[in-house]
Amino acid sequence: MNGTAFSLFLLIVIATLFITYFAAKRTKNANQFYTAGGGLTGWQNGLAISGDFMSASSFLGIVGGVALTGFDGLYLLLGALVSYLVVMYLVAEPLRNLGKYTLADMITARFDRKKVRGFAALNTLTISIFYMLAQLVGAGVLIKLLLGFEFTTSLIIVGVLMTVYVLFGGMTATSWVQIIKAGLLIAGTFVLFILVLSKFNFNIMTIFEQAKQASPLGDAFLNPGLRHSGLDAISLNIGLLLGAAGLPHVLIRFFTVQDAKVARKSVTVATWVISIFYVMAIFLGLGATVLVGTGTIIDANPAGNMTAPLLAKTLGGNFMFAFISAVAFATILAVVAGIVLSGASAFAHDFYNEILRGGKATEKEQVRAARIAAISVSVISIIIALFVKDLNVAFLGALALTLAASANLPVILYTIYWRKFNTTGAVTSMIVGLFGTIILVFLSPNVWDPEGHAIFVGKALFPLSSPGIVSIPLGFIAGYLGTVLSRKKDDSKARNEAYDKILVQSNLGKDA
Amino acid sequence: MDDNKKYSQIVQTVEFQQLLKAKKRFIVPAIIFIAAFFIFLPIMTTYSTVLNKPLIGPITWAWFLAFLQFIMTWTMAGLYSNKAAKFDHLSDQIKTKRPGKHDGAKEVNDL
Numbered sequence: 001m002n003g004t005a006f007s008l009f010l011l012i013v014i015a016t017l018f019i020t021y022f023a024a025k026r027t028k029n030a031n032q033f034y035t036a037g038g039g040l041t042g043w044q045n046g047l048a049i050s051g052d053f054m055s056a057s058s059f060l061g062i063v064g065g066v067a068l069t070g071f072d073g074l075y076l077l078l079g080a081l082v083s084y085l086v087v088m089y090l091v092a093e094p095l096r097n098l099g100k101y102t103l104a105d106m107i108t109a110r111f112d113r114k115k116v117r118g119f120a121a122l123n124t125l126t127i128s129i130f131y132m133l134a135q136l137v138g139a140g141v142l143i144k145l146l147l148g149f150e151f152t153t154s155l156i157i158v159g160v161l162m163t164v165y166v167l168f169g170g171m172t173a174t175s176w177v178q179i180i181k182a183g184l185l186i187a188g189t190f191v192l193f194i195l196v197l198s199k200f201n202f203n204i205m206t207i208f209e210q211a212k213q214a215s216p217l218g219d220a221f222l223n224p225g226l227r228h229s230g231l232d233a234i235s236l237n238i239g240l241l242l243g244a245a246g247l248p249h250v251l252i253r254f255f256t257v258q259d260a261k262v263a264r265k266s267v268t269v270a271t272w273v274i275s276i277f278y279v280m281a282i283f284l285g286l287g288a289t290v291l292v293g294t295g296t297i298i299d300a301n302p303a304g305n306m307t308a309p310l311l312a313k314t315l316g317g318n319f320m321f322a323f324i325s326a327v328a329f330a331t332i333l334a335v336v337a338g339i340v341l342s343g344a345s346a347f348a349h350d351f352y353n354e355i356l357r358g359g360k361a362t363e364k365e366q367v368r369a370a371r372i373a374a375i376s377v378s379v380i381s382i383i384i385a386l387f388v389k390d391l392n393v394a395f396l397g398a399l400a401l402t403l404a405a406s407a408n409l410p411v412i413l414y415t416i417y418w419r420k421f422n423t424t425g426a427v428t429s430m431i432v433g434l435f436g437t438i439i440l441v442f443l444s445p446n447v448w449d450p451e452g453h454a455i456f457v458g459k460a461l462f463p464l465s466s467p468g469i470v471s472i473p474l475g476f477i478a479g480y481l482g483t484v485l486s487r488k489k490d491d492s493k494a495r496n497e498a499y500d501k502i503l504v505q506s507n508l509g510k511d512a
Numbered sequence: 513m514d515d516n517k518k519y520s521q522i523v524q525t526v527e528f529q530q531l532l533k534a535k536k537r538f539i540v541p542a543i544i545f546i547a548a549f550f551i552f553l554p555i556m557t558t559y560s561t562v563l564n565k566p567l568i569g570p571i572t573w574a575w576f577l578a579f580l581q582f583i584m585t586w587t588m589a590g591l592y593s594n595k596a597a598k599f600d601h602l603s604d605q606i607k608t609k610r611p612g613k614h615d616g617a618k619e620v621n622d623l
Contacts, residue, residue: 071557071574071575071578074578075554078550078553078578078581079550081581081582081585082546082550082581082584082585084585084589085543085546085585085588085589085592086543086546088589088592089539089542089543089546089588089592090539090543093596205568205569205570205571208569208570208571208575209569209570212570222570222572222574222575223561223564223572223574224557224558224563224564224574225557225558230558231558233554233557233558234551234554234555234558237550237551237554238551241547241550241551261600264592264593264596268589268592268593271585271586271589272586272589275582275585275586278582279582494516496520497516497517497519497520498516500516500519500520500522500523501516501519503519503523503532504519504522504523504528505519507528507531507532507535507603508522508603508606508607509603511607
């Protein structure tokens with residue numbers, strides 16, 4: 001292993017443990033544990049939200065994707081970019097106004113039923129575990145490439161650190177690790193971006209021209225259709241566009257600010273930060289095609305994950321390589337810690353405190369439950385990750401997003417905007433969205449392949465790898481049908497009043 | 513007074529209805545535009561090759577439209593901040609003039 005990389009890696013571990021130490025002093029009750037006391041500023045929370053989208057797989061994956069497949073590398077990035085607008089326009093402010101600690105809090109603000117909360121928490125847990133597995137398996141491979149640790153060692157290091165952050169520092173530590181990582185990653189990307197541009201005399205046309213010539217794909221490199229094609233490309237894009245607005249670990253970030261205005265500021269800051277980051281990442285990818293070369297990139301890792309570190313090495317020598325590798329490691333830690341927290345809050349707040357204890361657990365019991373849940377979520381996901389490490393699970397991240405769009409987004413939007421929506425509709429929408437997506441993926445080419453490139457050998461019954469174009473409408477239709485088919489006349493007045501309350505609070509805030 | 517009745521009365525005020533209508537008039541067309549603008553690119557790149565035509569030098573229409581997604585995002589984010597500040601103003605008015613008595617709900621704001 002490279003000495004500079006190892007020193008920087010240690011430095012990051014020590015710095016994050018310091019953050020956790022100070023955060024731990026401030027994490028004494030449930031509110032501080034789940035939401036950092038609601039005291040983050042718009043800038044801080046905005047950086048943390050954008051940090052959630054700069055996962056190792058998106059940073060290394062986008063740069064590598066553009067370097068190897070040109071235009072098709074943009075797909076993942078454009079969907080994530082525009083998804084911020086969906087969050088901004090439809091979800092951020094009402095969510096902040098209605099919720100407390102979890103997504104289920106927001107939905108049960110309208111339907112105060114244990115089963116609604118139970119299914120909402122189940123969705124959060126399922127999505128969090130799938131998302132976590134995608135991150136962990138990717139992390140194991142990446143850390144091996146970057147720092148030379150074995151897969152199992154890497155996973156245990158990541159597992160211990162993410163548990164420690166959440167366990168002791170709750171949302172405060174999780175947010176600050178994310179904020180600092182976002183700052184480091186943007187700074188590192190910016191330096192590389194300027195270095196790349198300087199190699200091309202700051203002429204964008206030259207970069208495109210030379211990338212096209214350098215790529216073995218020639219003209220096809222700059223044209224769409226290399227990696228994604230047909231209905232699957234459109235389905236993937238729909239899932240990306242709508243997924244962010246239903247991702248639990250992103251949505252709980254809106255509870256860390258004091259009101260809807262700051263929530264709005266956060267998502268505005270996040271949109272600017274992530275868009276500038278993406279623009280830079282595109283040019284890093286194009287630059288790497290010329291400066292590093294497709295052959296070298298594929299030799300290091302066929303999926304192109306080593307593109308950004310290799311580009312750093314070419315442009316800034318060993319130190320830059322070590323820096324980008326260490327920051328990629330920090331990125332993994334920051335993102336998984338957020339997912340642990342969202343899973344733990346669904347477990348401890350929704351299942352334990354609200355359902356089991358009827359909302360009557362003391363602050364001390366709540367924090368203890370949250371800590372036990374954090375350990376459980378971490379241990380369970382690490383164990384599953386060790387079992388699935390040899391399977392090709394690259395689709396799990398996209399699956400988590402599609403699940404979020406199919407199982408969470410319909411119920412979120414109906415709860416806020418549809419007067420006639422009822423408990424049955426909420427439950428059917430969540431169940432059909434969740435299981436519909438999982439079943440479609442289980443029948444898809446991700447799992448079945450006639451030549452044995454997937455988990456099982458055989459022909460896939462469902463033709464698309466990304467089920468979004470079917471599963472998202474399913475979630476919405478199920479919510480609609482569940483509502484209209486179960487409608488009774490008798491209690492419509494009470495229901496109308498309950499919705500009036502949601503309408504007032506989502507628009508004016510809880511104090512109205 | 514019954515807590516939930518209080519909310520129903522706020523909902524029935526002219527000001528609150530105006531706020532809802534103003535939000536709807538802005539958000540619904542905006543989100544349809546955003547979704548349509550976004551999905552136009554993958555639909556075009558999937559089912560046609562017309563965007564492969566060069567626009568300026570090596571840059572094709574597809575790349576131009578991809579960068580236009582960034583411009584669109586920045587514009588729509590700015591537009592939202594702007595509009596939201598106006599909605600805040602309307603919300604603040606409703607909160608300060610909140611109806612306390614049972615006939616207060618029917619108060620009409622003569623504009």
